[in-house]
Amino acid sequence: MSSVGRLLHNAFSPASQSASSVSALFRESNLESLVQRFKKLCEHQKYRGKVDIYEHTVRHLASAGRFDLVEEVIEDQRKYICVSKEGFAARLIRLCGKSGMFDHAQKVFDEMPIKGVLSFNALMGACVNSNKFDEVNRLFKELPEKLSIKPDRISYNTVIKAFCEMGSFDSASLMLDEMEKKGM
Incomplete structure (x- = not known):
């Protein structure tokens, strides 16, 4: 040519x-x-x-x-959103959170066919970005067992950030202790 x-x-x-x-x-x-x-x-x-x-x-x-x-x-x-693409759905959840639209992030999460630690962390991050700090702790306590997932460092760091944003430094410190006990 x-x-x-x-x-x-x-x-x-x-x-x-x-x-x-x-x-x-x-x-x-x-x-x-x-x-x-x-x-x-x-x-x-x-x-x-x-x-x-x-x-x-x-x-x-x-x-x-x-x-x-x-x-x-x-x-x-x-x-x-494809069944095998948790990352794509997690991106949508994060985008909703960055826009302060937690209810939309929750809706995308709830309707996902497969939920893992990636989408769990995205949802908790959406809470922080939407200034719903108290919601992060609730999700952290309830969802891992319900979804049969194990929180990772990102999960813990998100909860710690939420506690710090709320001024709950004692709770953040306790979460750090829990991370240490789990070898993180």
């Missing part, structure tokens, strides 16, 4: 068009158009793995106070 042929092929290939779509997404200032561009990109599986696209879109919408559009984005993404 000639160099001109390669240039034309590259300019009109799906990969090139998708790359320009990502650039357009990052430049988009109209929030409704941003949501539509985001949804269109996410039709392609390779873009559903790109955390920065999700972070940018949700952060931009949340900072504008357009939680209705954040909800629209999250709801649209739920159709892509």
